[in-house]
Amino acid sequence: MDPDFPLLSVFLYMLWFFAFILWLWLLFAVIMDVFRSQDLSGWAKAAWTVAIVVLPWLGVIAYLIVRGGSMHERSRAAAQRDEQAWRAYLQEAAGTTSDADELGKLAHLRDRGIISEAEFERGKTKILT
Template identity: 50%
Template sequence: MDDYPLLNLFWTMLWFFLWIMWLFLLFKVIGDIFRSHDLSGWGKAGWLILTLLLPYLGVLIYVIVRGRSMGERDVKQAKDRDAAFKEYVRDAAGSSDGASSSKADELAKLADLKEKGVLSDEEFQQAKAKFLV
């Protein structure tokens, strides 16, 4: 190996990459242990002790035993975050009493009817004046 310094560099980079990936997996597993609602306190303590005392074997066993539910918790958390964000955007865009959003919906319907030719320009202006007052 002494004759190939580039190969040594490659192997060093490979081992460093694998070590970093293992650290990410270890932190992911420990985070999943704490956010798992189906484990009791003793169950969480047992998994934590296993992953900290026998890190490689403990992480491997955890991923084999609880990998599917770990993925399901990730998906549920992402959906919950998305729903909370959408709710926040709806609340921020509308007024606090909700009347403004219903007026905006009605005006959008009127504009749509005008574009389709159902309402004339004069009828649209009269209907719009009713909603804005």
């Protein structure tokens, strides 16, 4: 770098730094996609991993050409699975049930003779109001 242009030097260092960060992000995204793919066998995952580790530039570019078009679909599917699991966990932890579930439980208790008809009607009124 020419010492007469320190601002240009700083700009070029920043450019290289951000290019390096972009490369790391792309590398991790591809590796995560390899292991997230359910349509790849274990041998195919191993082969892609070896290709990416041994020849990083060529391996990543080849992966993006061959399988890059569906990376967003796998990412979206994984996000949906995570969201469904999170919602199921929240519902389970909160213990929230629908009115129909509560009425079904009350009817089951009434049918087994654990609660009387009057208690069933009071519980039903409480749930529905």
